[in-house]
Amino acid sequence: MxxxxxxxxxxxxxxxxxxxxxxxxxxxxxxxxxxxxxxxxxxxxxxxxxxxxxxxxxxxxxxxxxxxxxxxxxxxxxxxxxxxxxxxxxxxxxxxxxxxxxxxxxxxxxxxxxxxxxxxxxxxxxxGDFHAISAAHNLLAAMVDNHVYWGNELNIDTRRINWGRVVDMNDRALRDIVVGLGGPSNGYSHSSRYDITVASEIMAIFCLAKDFDDLQERLARIVVAETTDRQPVTAGDLKAVGAMAALLADxxxxxxxxxxxxxxxxxxxxxxxxxxxxxxxxxxxxxxxxxxxxxxxxxxxxxxxxxxxxxxxxxxxxxxxxxxxxxxxxxxxxxxxxxxxxxxxxxxxxxxxxxxxxxxxxxxxxxxxxxxxxxxxxxxxxxxxxxxxxxxxxxxxxxxxxxxxxxxxxxxxxxxxxxxxxxxxxxxxSSAVNLKLTYSDDQPLTEKIRSVAQKIYGAADIAVEASAAATLAKLEKEGWGNLPVCIAKTQYSFSTDKNLMGAPSGHIIPIREIRLSAGAGFVVALCGDIMTMPGLPRKPAAEAISVTRDGLVDGLF
Structure with missing residues (x-):
């Protein structure tokens, strides 16, 4: 064949x-x-x-x-x-x-x-769409660091920068990184991360925006960090929206x-x-x-x-x-x-x-x-x-x-x-659809996560780690509680154990981290050991890919 x-x-x-x-x-x-x-x-x-x-x-x-x-x-x-x-x-x-x-x-x-x-x-x-998304995401990251370097007028708390960088490749070595090493001329040292481009909030905004105006409004709402008095700092505050939109226009x-x-x-x-x-x-x-x-x-x-x-x-x-x-x-x-x-x-x-x-x-x-x-x-x-x-x-x-x-x-x-x-x-x-969603807008964020876990995954309950619970409470207090939830978990099981196949019931869904995607308009709940930057397998498909003398790609499926 x-x-x-x-x-x-x-x-x-x-x-x-x-x-x-x-x-x-x-x-x-x-x-x-x-x-x-x-x-x-x-x-x-x-x-x-x-x-x-x-x-x-x-x-x-x-x-x-x-x-x-x-x-x-x-x-x-x-x-x-x-x-x-x-x-x-x-x-x-x-x-x-x-x-x-x-x-x-x-x-x-x-x-x-x-x-x-x-x-x-x-x-x-x-x-080149994904490259444009990566560039827009990384431009915003660079503008955050640059703002701090040149005096930090917005009073960003460098311990509470939550906007990392992205690349459209599986690379586990980039999951947890330190940037700004090498002295004052290279900025300031702080921990950060890379996600794969498909997990970027820019990607979510790109896919949920109704038109170009909606895109720019959503980009402006992205929360990249907090100030020292715990107020949100957005892409709009950093005046990054126009340049990001320019990268995404085509x-x-x-x-x-x-x-x-x-x-x-x-x-x-x-x-x-x-x-x-x-x-x-x-x-x-x-x-x-x-x-x-x-x-x-x-x-x-x-x-x-x-x-x-x-x-x-x-x-x-x-x-x-x-x-x-x-x-x-x-x-x-x-x-x-x-x-x-x-x-x-x-x-x-x-x-x-x-x-x-x-x-x-x-x-x-x-x-x-x-x-x-x-x-x-x-x-x-x-x-x-x-x-x-x-x-x-x-x-x-x-x-x-x-x-x-x-x-x-x-x-x-x-x-x-x-x-x-x-x-x-x-x-x-033969059917008239009356769409029924899993939860209502006015349910608390924790209850929305629980609703998906119980109604869709067949779980008995969720177990929210203390730091995640604190973040959920903070988001509710700040007015984000009306947002839907986007649950990140293994694709291989209704549970968070990828080896538990079939239709398991009565399990517990552990919630370890919460991230706000204000521009996309949802709250992300990371479950179990799911990673937003995948790694390559023991034998990656890349090993079989090559280019013929005629310039045709070979080994691509």
Whole structure:
């Protein structure tokens, strides 16, 4: 079987002007990056906002395993299938981060016959959006240190600077650092940190801002430090907003690309869902909804992370509401949740499937608790058996009242997902969504965290460390208590123990640190041992990547 990149390169692409024309985007509002990528002009997007929205389909998944689930691949296959059955369709996806590309997880352009293209360009640098976000974040960090160096007019307490730096790469050595060493000419010595760019508050602001004015207002609200009398110091106080916005101006225009079957896709923004809010940009989602009758989007990792944040943060802030939800699983992954080792997944195991179904069941029930109609997509593998599929199909119908659809889009492209597309269309047509969020705005921050832990994770309670509790109390006193919460925890389990698979219940969620993201408009709760700067694995994917004599990237999936 050819690799993903071999499939992508063997598939002829349409020019980006042809892709734009297929969705009624005039060529004069495109800012091309070569023949197959373009940014959409901001003024064109503003003109679209008076149009009615199309139907929004949120694709999420079970808790990820080493067996693979294929959420992005399913988004793309479903989008191609909707187009094949006659629907005017667009995709709204996140951009890949270089960290996973060179680390362990890989890229984020789908796989097999269901990919967005050009996959190598999208996975490596793309249009430079992440670099612009990194530069804006690090400019603000430099301006904080520079302000202190030149007299500290704002009276910043150098012990309470909370704005570190970012880089779009996995690098555990940068998690805790000391800057300003070398004497007075290099500034002042203080501890700091690096996060990966996808965890930056600038990334969250970038993805939640409704337009360029909203972007600048949010940037101004970023709290970077406190004064010696414990008052907040913001990016607005430092007069950094204009320069940061200038760095982000081009990046704020969403990127238009295509699937291998020519379905238009907006790929824009990319916060992780285990350490951030896990959704593509609001601008891309809203633009797609004004251009297409059906828009397929995704939220990162399992439904307990990305989908919960999509609904409790993105929808809360924007008024968006999905018309249907697709939960992606594989029989292999369900068997792994049922206790089967990865090496034994090719063997039929009905009992393991029944045990592992608990993970899928909780994710589906969680999505139903938001008031969403749900369809289960079972991403097909060659080792799957009809008997195994029948077990999951019947369990979905009997316990959950939902349909599970076997889908072969990885090998067959959109043709392999047509049944899934028709089931989603039927679910939308037969259901009226009344979105129900996990908690209300007026609940205290601690109760919001507890609500997610108990209602979504199945936990008995939370355990808040003393320093985190003090921060929560301080934020409440300062007037931030109405914000939603963004919980950072392992993606591999409903608990904070990545090895606890299936659907654990009655566990305790430990809250070790609280961070305010005032510009993004949420409060981050870090749980267990989750890190906002990942490390590379023992054998990083970077070791297999190279460039041929012809200048083509090799070894990229």
């Amino acid at each position: 050819p690799t993903d990149i071999e499939i992508a390169r063997s598939t002829p692409l349409k020019t980006i002007t042809d892709i734009a024309a297929s969705i009624d985007i005039p060529s004069d509002v495109l800012n091309p990056y070569g023949r197959y990528i373009a940014k959409l002009d901001r003024s064109f997007i503003a003109q679209l906002m008076d149009r009615p929205r199309g139907k929004l389909i949120l694709v999420t998944a079970i808790s990820p395993t080493a067996a693979g689930e294929g959420k992005t691949t399913t988004v793309i296959g479903l989008g191609d299938a909707l187009k094949r059955v006659g629907c005017k369709t667009m995709l709204a996806l996140r951009e890949p981060s270089l960290g996973p590309c060179f680390g362990q997880k890989g890229g984020a352009t789908g796989g097999g016959r269901s990919q967005v293209a050009p996959m190598d360009a999208i996975n490596l640098h793309f249009t 990046a704020m225009q969403p990127n238009l690309v295509q699937t291998l079957e020519g379905t238009p896709a907006l790929v824009h923004g990319g916060p992780f869902a285990n350490i951030a809010h896990g959704c593509n940009s609001v601008i891309a989602t809203e633009t797609a909804l004004r251009l297409a009758d059906y828009v397929v989007t995704e939220a990162g990792f399992g439904a307990d992370l990305g989908a919960e944040k999509f609904l409790d943060i993105k929808c809360r802030q924007t008024g968006l509401s999905p018309d249907a939800c697709v939960v992606v699983a594989t029989l292999r992954a369900l068997k792994m949740h049922g206790g089967v080792a990865k090496a034994d997944l090719a063997h039929e195991d009905i009992e393991a499937l029944k045990r592992g179904f608990a993970n899928l069941e909780r994710h589906v029930k969680n999505m139903q608790s938001f008031g969403l109609p749900v369809v289960v997509a079972l991403n097909h593998f060659v080792t799957d058996t009809e008997a195994e599929f029948a077990v999951v199909r019947d369990l979905c119908r009997d316990r959950l009242g939902v349909e599970a659809i076997f889908s072969s889009h990885w090998s067959d492209g959109g043709a392999g997902a047509e049944k899934l597309a028709r089931q989603v269309i039927e679910a939308i047509a």
